[in-house]
Amino acid sequence: MTACSSSPSPAPPPSVPATAPSSAAGSPPATPAPSRTSGPPSTSTPAPSSGAGSPSATPSPTGSVRPTGPGRPSRECATGGLSATLTRPEPAAGSIYATLVFTNRSTVTCTMTGYPGVSYVARKGVQSGNAAVREPGTITTVTLPPGGRAEARLRDANGISGYDPAQCELSPAEGLRIYPPDRTAALFVPWKTEHCAGPTVHSLTVGPVRPG
Numbered sequence: 001m002t003a004c005s006s007s008p009s010p011a012p013p014p015s016v017p018a019t020a021p022s023s024a025a026g027s028p029p030a031t032p033a034p035s036r037t038s039g040p041p042s043t044s045t046p047a048p049s050s051g052a053g054s055p056s057a058t059p060s061p062t063g064s065v066r067p068t069g070p071g072r073p074s075r076e077c078a079t080g081g082l083s084a085t086l087t088r089p090e091p092a093a094g095s096i097y098a099t100l101v102f103t104n105r106s107t108v109t110c111t112m113t114g115y116p117g118v119s120y121v122a123r124k125g126v127q128s129g130n131a132a133v134r135e136p137g138t139i140t141t142v143t144l145p146p147g148g149r150a151e152a153r154l155r156d157a158n159g160i161s162g163y164d165p166a167q168c169e170l171s172p173a174e175g176l177r178i179y180p181p182d183r184t185a186a187l188f189v190p191w192k193t194e195h196c197a198g199p200t201v202h203s204l205t206v207g208p209v210r211p212g
Contacts, residue, residue, distance in 0.1 A: 075108070075110055075111070076110060076111055076112070076113075076181075076182055076183075077102070077104060077106075077110035077111065077112050077144060077180060077183075078106075078110070078183065078185075079179075079180055079183045079185035079186065079187060080106075080185070081104060081105060081106030081108075081110060082102050082103065082104060082105065082106075082180055082187065083102070083103045083105050083187070084100060084101065084102055084103075084178045084180075084187040084189050085100075085101045085103070085189065086098050086099070086100055086101070086154075086176065086189050086191055087099040087101065089191075089193075091158045094157065094158055094161045094162060095155055095156065095157060095158055095161070096155070096156050096157070096158045097153065097154065097155050098153075098154045099151050099152070099153055099154070100116065100118070100151060100152045100153075100154055100176075100178065100189070100206070101149055101150075101151045101212055102116075102144070102149060102150045102151065102152075102180060102209070102212070103144075103147070103148070103149050103212075104144035104145065104146055104147060104148045104149070105146075105147075106146060107146050108146065109143060109144065109145045109146065109148075110143075110144055111141050111142065111143050111144065112141070112142045112144065112150045112180060112181050112209045113139065113140070113141040113142070113181055113182070113209070114139055114181040114182065114208055114209065115134050115139075115152070115181060115206060115207070115208050115209070116152050116178055116179055116180055116181055116206060116209065117131060117132070117177075117178070117179030117186075118131065118132040118154065118176055118177070118178055118179075118204065118206045119131040119132065119176070119177050119204075120173040120175075120176060120177075120195055120197070120204070121173060121174055121175050121176065121177045121188065122171065122172065122173055122174060123174055125177075127177065128171055128172075128173050128195070128197045129171065129195060129196065129197035129198070129201065129204070130199070130201065130202050130204070131204070132154070132204040132205055132206040133202050133204065133205045133206075134205070134206060134207075134208075135153070135155065135205040135206060135207045137207040137208045137210075138208065138210075139208045140208070140209075140210065142209050142210060142211050142212075148212075149211075149212030150209045150210065150211060150212045151209065151210060151211075151212040152206055152207050152208065152209050152210070153206070153207040154204070154205070154206055154207075155204070155205045155206075156195060156203050156204045156205070157195070157196055157201075157203035159194060160196065161196075161203070163196055163198070163201060163203070166198075167196075167198050167200060167201060168196035168197075168198050168201060169196060169197050169198035169201075170194050170195070170196060170197070171194065171195065171196075171197035172192070172193075172194055173191065173192070173193050173194070173195055173197075174190065174191075174192060175188055175189050175190040175191045175192070176188070176189045176191055181209060
């Protein structure tokens with residue numbers, strides 16, 4: 001009887017281990033552990049924010065656009081936007097002088113700087129004689145608004161002038177082929193005349209463009 005009464009007394013201890021698992025229910029601190037795991041995501045949040053600094057790369061492309069924008073108020077005059085005429089040639093002491101006039105017939109402002117290229121043209125557009133030699137002068141940039149003008153002075157020998165006839169090789173010309181400064185396309189100015197077309201003669205000269 002005494003042994004039977006002692007067997008029920010061990011029953012309370014099992015209730016104590018049950019309390020120990022309930023203290024293991026202190027695993028709710030494991031909930032902070034996940035919150036610590038959520039810490040790295042928060043550090044990844046600054047990474048996007050630093051990535052948001054990459055939009056600052058947007059200004060640099062914008063800056064590269066500025067030089068290609070309307071930084072220059074004008075551009076060099078294109079041949080297609082110009083017309084050319086020649087003032088009446090005037091003889092003086094064995095030479096003949098004329099002024100080559102360029103007019104901006106486009107709708108935009110443009111500039112001209114330096115020397116035009118000039119040569120005589122015979123029939124069928126064939127060059128006659130040597131191209132004009134550059135005459136010393138002050139080089140300036142001339143700005144031509146729509147309708148604006150620039151000019152350059154031409155000089156040539158008046159006929160044979162002081163040349164030997166065999167050296168001069170006096171030849172007929174139909175006009176002048178004119179290349180505006182820095183252009184590869186030419187204009188044509190009618191001028192029926194005779195000039196020295198010999199290969200050793202360089203009587204035609206041209207000055208730099210200046211305001212017209």
